[in-house]
Amino acid sequence: MAWEARWEDPQSVGWLVQEHVRCGKANCGCARDRAARHGPYWYLYWRECAEDEETTRLRKRYVRREEVNTVRARIETTKAEERREREEIGAEMEWLRNLSAALREIRTRRRSRR
Numbered sequence: 533m534a535w536e537a538r539w540e541d542p543q544s545v546g547w548l549v550q551e552h553v554r555c556g557k558a559n560c561g562c563a564r565d566r567a568a569r570h571g572p573y574w575y576l577y578w579r580e581c582a583e584d585e586e587t588t589r590l591r592k593r594y595v596r597r598e599e600v601n602t603v604r605a606r607i608e609t610t611k612a613e614e615r616r617e618r619e620e621i622g623a624e625m626e627w628l629r630n631l632s633a634a635l636r637e638i639r640t641r642r643r644s645r646r
């Protein structure tokens with residue numbers, strides 16, 4: 533699901549980060565002093581598939597304070613869906629392993645009967 537989901541809704545698989553930022557004004561304290569930076573502000577980071585479809589690049593966008601809970605909820609929902617999918621796939625793999633074992637046993641019994 534990973535890549536497809538990333539294409540469809542890249543911002544639902546990102547992570548939220550708080551950062552202190554520079555405002556860009558040369559005469560502001562934040563230009564030289566890390567402690568004088570503004571914020572913290574929330575940013576959403578996510579990895580996006582690059583044009584070559586093999587590498588990824590890191591993207592980020594600003595998240596308004598009133599938007600944070602919505603974004604966080606969306607991230608959690610996606611994670612839960614991915615977890616559920618992994619569990620389902622795990623159960624199917626288990627079923628296939630059991631089936632293979634059963635088939636092997638049947639084959640062995642047939643051979644021993646001949």
Ligand SMILES: [Zn+2]
Binds near residue numbers: 554555556563
């Ligand atoms: Zn500043």
